[in-house]
Amino acid sequence: MRRKAQEWIYNLSDEDITFIKNFVMSSGSLKEVAKLYHITYPTVRLRLDRLIQKMQMNDQIENDAYISLIKKMVIDDQLDFDTAKILIKKYREQKGE
Known part of the structure; x- marks a missing residue:
């Protein structure tokens, strides 16, 4: 299981990992992440959706x-x-x- 977890994270960009870190540090609040990045809530939601798609695709290789x-x-x-x-x-x- 640990190896599988490592595989998906290795396929993410540094920017994706930073986004995940900021998301977690904001207690999963998309509004807080939007403030942090100075972007709109829908933009953050789209970014999160794309990140989820990347993770799903990696699981299905x-x-x-x-x-x-x-x-x-x-x-x-x-x-x-x-x-x-x-x-x-x-x-x-x-x-x-």
Whole structure:
């Protein structure tokens, strides 16, 4: 379990880790995080949602090289989450899964 926890955190950027730290230090208050970053609440919510998506994608990385590449691109912010889901779905349909 400890190794799995380490894997997801290694795939986050330093900026993501700082955001998580600030979120925890603000007792999970998105309003406090918004004040800290001088941004709006919806912007913080969007940032948190994207971070959650990155973490979910990391948990779902598979042995299939193509799917792993797509998921890695999402984690690295090179591809958005919705596009990745479409590509993976189409790929699996073509493979007959």
